[in-house]
Amino acid sequence: MKAYQRKLDIRNGCVDLTHGSGGRAMAQLISGLFHEAFGNEWLARGNDQSAFDVGAGRMVMTTDGYVVSPLFFPGGNIGSLAVHGTVNDIAMAGAKPLYLSASFIIEEGFRFADLKAIADSMGQAARDAGVYIITGDTKVVERGKADRLFISTAGVGVVPDGLQLSAENARVGDRVLISGTLGDHGVAIMSKRQNLAFETEIVSDSASLNDLVAGMVEAGGRGIRLMRDPTRGGLAAALNEIAQQSRVGFHLLEEAIPVKPGVAAACELLGLDPLHVANEGKLVAVVAPELAGAVLAAMRAHPLGRDAADIGKAVADDHHFVQMATSFGGGRIVDWLSGEQLPRIC
Amino acid sequence: MKYADEFRDREIALGLAKAIRAEADAGRSYRFMEFCGGHTHAISRYGLEDMLPKNVRMIHGPGCPVCVLPAGRIDMAIRLAERPDIILCVYGDLMRVPGSHGASLLKAKARGADIRMVYSTIDALGIAQENPGREVVFFAIGFETTTPPTAVMIRLAQKKQLSNFSVFCNHVLTPPAMQNILESPDIRNIGRVEIDGFVGPAHVSTIIGTAPYEFFAEEFGKPVVIAGFEPLDMMQAILMLVRQVNENRHEVENQYSRAVTRDGNLRAKEEVSDIFELRDQFEWRGLGQVPYSGLKLKRAYAAYDAEARFDMHELRVDDNPACECGAILRGVKKPVDCKLFGTVCTPETPMGSCMVSSEGACAAHWTYGRFRDHQQRRAS
Numbered sequence: 001m002k003a004y005q006r007k008l009d010i011r012n013g014c015v016d017l018t019h020g021s022g023g024r025a026m027a028q029l030i031s032g033l034f035h036e037a038f039g040n041e042w043l044a045r046g047n048d049q050s051a052f053d054v055g056a057g058r059m060v061m062t063t064d065g066y067v068v069s070p071l072f073f074p075g076g077n078i079g080s081l082a083v084h085g086t087v088n089d090i091a092m093a094g095a096k097p098l099y100l101s102a103s104f105i106i107e108e109g110f111r112f113a114d115l116k117a118i119a120d121s122m123g124q125a126a127r128d129a130g131v132y133i134i135t136g137d138t139k140v141v142e143r144g145k146a147d148r149l150f151i152s153t154a155g156v157g158v159v160p161d162g163l164q165l166s167a168e169n170a171r172v173g174d175r176v177l178i179s180g181t182l183g184d185h186g187v188a189i190m191s192k193r194q195n196l197a198f199e200t201e202i203v204s205d206s207a208s209l210n211d212l213v214a215g216m217v218e219a220g221g222r223g224i225r226l227m228r229d230p231t232r233g234g235l236a237a238a239l240n241e242i243a244q245q246s247r248v249g250f251h252l253l254e255e256a257i258p259v260k261p262g263v264a265a266a267c268e269l270l271g272l273d274p275l276h277v278a279n280e281g282k283l284v285a286v287v288a289p290e291l292a293g294a295v296l297a298a299m300r301a302h303p304l305g306r307d308a309a310d311i312g313k314a315v316a317d318d319h320h321f322v323q324m325a326t327s328f329g330g331g332r333i334v335d336w337l338s339g340e341q342l343p344r345i346c
Numbered sequence: 347m348k349y350a351d352e353f354r355d356r357e358i359a360l361g362l363a364k365a366i367r368a369e370a371d372a373g374r375s376y377r378f379m380e381f382c383g384g385h386t387h388a389i390s391r392y393g394l395e396d397m398l399p400k401n402v403r404m405i406h407g408p409g410c411p412v413c414v415l416p417a418g419r420i421d422m423a424i425r426l427a428e429r430p431d432i433i434l435c436v437y438g439d440l441m442r443v444p445g446s447h448g449a450s451l452l453k454a455k456a457r458g459a460d461i462r463m464v465y466s467t468i469d470a471l472g473i474a475q476e477n478p479g480r481e482v483v484f485f486a487i488g489f490e491t492t493t494p495p496t497a498v499m500i501r502l503a504q505k506k507q508l509s510n511f512s513v514f515c516n517h518v519l520t521p522p523a524m525q526n527i528l529e530s531p532d533i534r535n536i537g538r539v540e541i542d543g544f545v546g547p548a549h550v551s552t553i554i555g556t557a558p559y560e561f562f563a564e565e566f567g568k569p570v571v572i573a574g575f576e577p578l579d580m581m582q583a584i585l586m587l588v589r590q591v592n593e594n595r596h597e598v599e600n601q602y603s604r605a606v607t608r609d610g611n612l613r614a615k616e617e618v619s620d621i622f623e624l625r626d627q628f629e630w631r632g633l634g635q636v637p638y639s640g641l642k643l644k645r646a647y648a649a650y651d652a653e654a655r656f657d658m659h660e661l662r663v664d665d666n667p668a669c670e671c672g673a674i675l676r677g678v679k680k681p682v683d684c685k686l687f688g689t690v691c692t693p694e695t696p697m698g699s700c701m702v703s704s705e706g707a708c709a710a711h712w713t714y715g716r717f718r719d720h721q722q723r724r725a726s
Contacts, residue, residue: 196465264347273391321717328577329356329363330393332714338693338704 008032013112020106020140030138033112037119038102038126042134050134052099057161062089063154069344071118071149074188075203076280078151079118081346083125083133084206084280085231086155091210092227092283094217095159097129103137105150118149129208131155163217169225170246174314175292177285179212179299180205180307182235183263186277189345190270198269202262207281212302216285219298223291229283232345236275236334238284239322246286249317252324252334256311276337278345286314353576354392362581363397370588376402377540378587379677381524382489382547383410383705384575390714392577402584405677406700406707408523409547411488411516412439413699413706414630417663419516420445423485426514426656427451427459433477434514435470436485438463443702446663467499474503474511483652487516491549493641494614497621500643500650514652515642518628520550521558522639527676528566532634539676543569543587545580548602553618555610559598567596574602621647629662631699632671671698674707681708682719688712 008028018025035043042050066082076084083100090097102122106115126133133153159165184205191200209229216224226246230238235257239250259267259274267274281304287295292310299305312324322334370376380386386406389395395404408414420443427434434451441452441463455461460480464470467484474482486496496513503511524544533539546559551572559570569590573583583601590597600606621644628640643651652658665671669691670684681687681700691697693709700708 261347268347268350319717319720323717326391326393327356328354328392328394329359330396331717332390332393333717335713338709338713 008112010112010116015106015108015110015112015115015140017108017140017142020138026138030136033116034119034136034138037116037123038133039123040132040134042132048135050099052134055158057158060090060093060095060157060159061154062086063152064089065150065152066346067147067150067344068189068346069147070189070192071114073192073204075185076206077118077121078149079120079122080125081206081280082151082153083122083129083131084208085346086153087129087131087208087210088229088280088283090155090157091208091213092165092229093157093159094163094165094213094224094227095157096214097131097155097157097210100126100131100133100153100155101135102133103152104139105146105152106138106140107146107148108140108143110148115149125208129210160217162222165224165226167226167228167242167245170242170248170286170314171225171288172248172314172316173289174225174286175289175310176239176250176252176312176314177287177292177296177299177308177310178235178257179209179283179305181258181260181263182230182279182282183259183267183274183277185280186234186345187263187266190266198266200262200266202260202266205279205281207304209281209283209304212299212304213283215298215302216295220287220291220295223288224295225286225288227283227285230279232278233337234274234276234278235284236273236322237336239334240320240336242286243317243320243322246314247320248314249320250312250322251315252312252322254324255327256309258307258309275334280346289313350576353574353578355578358578359397359581362578362585366402366581366585366588367399369585369592370399370402371592372401374401376542376588376591377405377677378402378543378545378584379405379407379527379541380545380580381407381409381520382545382550383413383703384547384549385545385573385580386410386707386710387705388575388577388580390710393714394577394580395715395718397581398584402588404584405541406674406710407527408630408633408675408699409489409520410703410705411492411518412443412703414518414632415440415443415487415516416629416631417445417665418629418661420451421449421661421663422658423514424449424451424454424459426483426652426658427454427461429656431481433460433462433473433480433482434485435462435464435473435482437465437487439703440485440487444696467495471499471502471508471511474508475506478510480510482511484511484513485516486513489518489520489547489550490553493517493618493622494553494611497617500621500647501617503650512650512652512655513643514658515622517622517641518630519639519641520547520554521562523630523633523636525562525566526633526636526639528568530633530636532672533676536673536676537678539678541568541677542591543571545583545587546570546572548572548574548579548606551600551602551606551610553611553614555608556598556600556606557608557610563596563598569596570598572598572600572602572606574604631665631702632675634672666697669698671700674700681711684708688716
């Protein structure tokens with residue numbers, strides 16, 4: 001006879017310490033909430049790990065922790081972000097993401113309803129990206145020992161034979177392409193911060209870029225030297241890293257860099273540079289000049305690359321500076337962000 | 347972006363650049379100081395230096411309240427914040443300013459001090475209301491522009507009968523510092539200060555007006571143009587200074603007539619003079635002691651004065667002896683002339699005032715302009 005167990009009260013209930021204890025309550029939380037949201041054959045087997053087949057090509061692996069505050073923001077929540085961010089890290093290798101793990105650290109008292117909404121959007125984001133969350137972990141800590149919910153995801157994918165994207169590959173003359181407007185995620189998060197709240201229509205750009213990348217790889221193949229998703233530190237940090245790794249400099253054209261008017265206005269008010277503000281659904285690609293046109297066309301043909309633009313080129317520079325011709329008519333460096341712009345942006 | 351793009355128009359900029367080139371006498375040099383860090387930032391961010399002829403050079407002044415706050419005042423604030431009964435409210439850009447021995451508010455916070463970042467004076471007042479059992483201190487800094495909001499907050503605290511709220515006052519004044527650049531006793535050790543004119547900050551003059559500079563212009567024979575912070579404002583101000591120098595004039599001119607008058611904001615000035623009075627002297631990082639350049643609360647408001655309320659003692663910390671900030675702030679040296687620049691002194695680990703905030707002369711050059719040093723070296 002099956003033991004009676006009261007159903008999870010998703011609407012009014014909340015997580016308590018028993019949900020991390022390894023007992024029945026934890027099993028119920030996992031099966032009733034997470035399996036429900038992620039539903040796939042691997043999870044259904046109920047193992048502490050999942051075995052899967054791997055096709056041809058080299059494997060790619062990545063991991064990321066998510067501590068964003070607030071948990072829910074315009075355009076997404078910590079759950080969708082935890083899928084998009086890890087999928088994108090894999091996709092930036094030109095790889096096809098396949099499987100994810102998800103680990104939850106939950107503060108006691110966290111509402112089931114919020115946890116369900118977050119898990120559901122993780123499941124949706126995974127389905128949209130064509131990946132499966134096939135293993136996970138749940139821990140509950142006492143009140144005050146974590147801020148509501150932290151999620152950590154890891155992912156694996158496969159990169160096709162012959163494709164070797166890497167930060168040291170940029171060469172003098174290569175073009176720099178970005179997939180769309182900069183700074184949307186950072187500004188959307190800032191607009192909801194308790195002590196900073198301002199009204200804006202900007203929503204986070206949080207999205208999985210693997211489908212966009214697949215189209216770019218098809219159009220550009222080995223002409224794509226490398227890709228990066230400019231998250232914390234923005235485009236400035238991404239390009240400075242690449243410049244150092246590849247031992248080149250970059251010359252950008254400010255007027256070619258797309259920034260939404262709402263983002264530009266918010267940055268103006270807050271004294272920020274859109275090039276330092278985080279993105280969660282954008283990529284920067286360095287592409288051989290002869291294939292840049294084809295790759296840019298492939299980007300623009302995809303809904304997530306509609307606003308894609310060619311913003312500059314790699315140049316010979318022993319100092320590995322990222323320089324920019326300003327719209328005003330002068331020149332300047334685009335440096336790394338110094339200090340912390342805003343903690344817990346992702 | 348409306349009301350901003352109009353002042354960043356490239357065509358107008360090129361026209362102004364052309365006029366400056368045409369009117370600047372090739373036979374002489376023009377050295378102008380933009381006093382304010384906001385101007386320094388605009389120059390660097392928009393790459394204005396590239397648009398000026400070689401004989402027109404901008405010298406970046408000390409007008410960034412974060413940069414010039416001396417290490418001793420930071421140490422005083424840290425010592426205060428370490429008391430368990432205190433909540434210290436600060437603007438975010440103060441968090442990384444170095445005190446002595448590498449201390450900072452950021453590090454004090456990590457060690458457990460209750461230091462909260464606020465975005466306006468009103469936030470600090472709110473925190474005081476929410477925490478009646480704690481002492482809430484607002485770390486007030488800034489030039490004449492930010493003093494009236496502090497005054498208003500003290501008035502509000504008075505009205506709400508908040509007994510747990512006070513201000514650690516570090517407000518400073520522009521005209522005395524400008525004067526100090528030209529006539530401080532240190533100048534004997536630094537060398538000749540050659541400045542042909544000043545760009546004055548418009549936001550300060552929305553409060554104090556243009557009149558307080560009239561004595562300065564007359565006494566030192568240097569033209570002053572009060573200018574806004576958009577790049578076109580700067581270009582126009584530079585052209586106005588070139589014309590004054592060419593015509594041998596030394597007047598106070600107002601480029602920012604869209605918001606600045608001769609007398610400024612009378613109501614704000616009244617509010618400030620009701621609550622604050624001059625300190626005999628105040629220390630500026632990089633400049634040293636500057637007479638009559640700082641404000642403190644009047645005795646009638648001692649209840650709101652953190653220095654009186656918590657018996658805070660003045661702490662003095664000497665600047666690093668290798669630091670060239672004093673000479674850089676007076677235009678006698680350039681950032682690259684300093685041995686510390688870009689070696690031990692960078693925006694991540696600032697040693698001197700000029701590197702402390704993004705508006706400082708060295709930080710702006712490091713962040714936006716250092717590629718020019720290499721270009722120049724290559725050219726020579």
